[in-house]
Amino acid sequence: MSNKIRWGVLGGGGDSLIGVLHRVAASMFDAYQLTGAVFNPDFEANKAFANEIGIPTSRIYKDFDTMVAEELKLAKSERIQVFSVLTPNFLHFPMAKKLLENGFHVICEKPMTMTYAEALELEAIQKQNNNIFALTHTYTGYPMVRQMKKMIEEGVLGDIQKVDVQYYQGWINPIIHDKEKRNTTWRLDPSKSGISCCMGDIGVHAYQMLEFVTGMEVKTILADLNHLYDDNQMDIDGTVLVRLGKYTKGVIRASQIATAEENNFAVAVYGKKGALKWEQENPNYLYHLVDGEPIKTLKPGNVYNSKLSLDGTKLPPGHPEGIFDAMGNIYKGVAKAVRNQPYDKAEFPSMRDGVRGMNFIETSVASHKEGNVWKEL
Known part of the structure; x- marks a missing residue:
């Protein structure tokens, strides 16, 4: 059985630059397996994009709420472990909130929420549930x-x-x-x-x-x-x-x-x-x-x-490293945290x-x- 982290994606379909960036970053260190997604609010477009990038459509869901509900029905050993939230800003908070409340780890694009009050609420939920939460301030990588x-x-x-x-x-x-x-x-x-x-x-x-x-x-x-x-x-x-x-x-x-x-x-x-x-x-x-x-x-x-x-x-020295590598380093740090491996707190921006x-x-x-x-x- 694969020991890769089961990874889900919300948003980032079609020609989305941020979607490509996250998929490349997650693949860098062979730590993640793209397991399920809602790339697009249009279900047919969602499945078509999954076919385009070569992943099974059995866990491509029609919407976010369906995805969470269906994943929670699965055994913990099969369930998606980490979700990346790549949607427009106004969806970051409700999606991250529901994911954290249901025991999933989260990698979220910034800004984390729409308001400071929402950010404080999300922080309290994370502390209560003890989930890993990473915010993709990519340049820190x-x-x-x-x-x-x-x-x-x-x-x-x-x-x-x-x-x-x-x-x-x-x-x-x-x-x-x-x-x-x-x-x-x-x-x-x-x-x-x-x-x-x-x-x-x-x-x-x-x-x-x-x-x-x-x-x-x-x-x-x-x-x-x-x-x-x-x-x-x-x-x-x-x-x-x-x-x-x-x-x-x-x-x-x-x-x-x-x-x-x-x-x-x-x-x-x-x-x-x-x-x-x-x-x-x-x-x-x-x-x-x-x-x-x-x-x-x-x-x-x-x-x-x-x-x-x-x-x-x-x-090696002399070979340029760029933004894909920086994002990949953030995913690498989150993988260490999810696996309970030692990691430096500077490896990914936090809640x-x-x-x-x-x-x-x-x-x-x-x-x-x-x-x-x-x-x-």
Whole structure:
């Protein structure tokens, strides 16, 4: 009998980029077996897609509720163990809630929920049922981000003084400047996306990365968001000042109208003894800066890297690793947790990351609406 983890997928059918990303990531370390799914709300399209990617249709279900009910009828040794929730934002909370309440482990796309209150409710359910919950802040899976975290943890930079995180994209430009498009896309519909577009989609990645690599928690924030048009209800650009301590401050800059930018995600951490810089579009380079010394460039796969970084490196030095590999590292960490194997808590973002992320999104919007004032997290 296969010892692979039985894995179910919700959403991610057809030409969904996120669906491909998760399927490739789950296949990387031979830990998961795609066992059942509801890829699409159209049952015929759902079965057709299963045939297209070559999986049996016997556990392709017509809808989510049917899937949970039918899986619970099976013996625990046959039942799906882990579900990935890849649906639009407004479905994350009800699906994750029902899965956790019924004993399933969950891997969820972000934002975790639509509201901070929902996030707290989900956290309480997870604690009560003791399920594994992973939130796919994919960039934490990059080997050199993990190296950055460990170097800061070991005191290489000394006391942290300044953090600067940028996430610039330009993809929404063709939509936002067309009145009909901006009023009909689900991304700009609060009932489907939540109260924030830019901060909810990419700003929360920058916020989570800031706390992940520094090991510190943001205490207060001041946000200035941009909607660009009066009839657009959601932010598509913004700057958030952050305070992590009395003398540790930073900035989060996020935009979906940064014309011609693709996926310009970068993080820089400046300490008393040095600095570290990483860019997602060049993920194999971690730059270490020290006053009076040449810039050092660290690369994945080399023996000078941490155990956590090397565990997430699949290729010898000099061979690029990318976003599929980063997502694969998150799935690898979840597999260790499901199997009760030892794992580093940095191997996958947790429920707590989701709760803090939703708090950040809501507080950013409140800070802006109240006149760009400081707000406690």
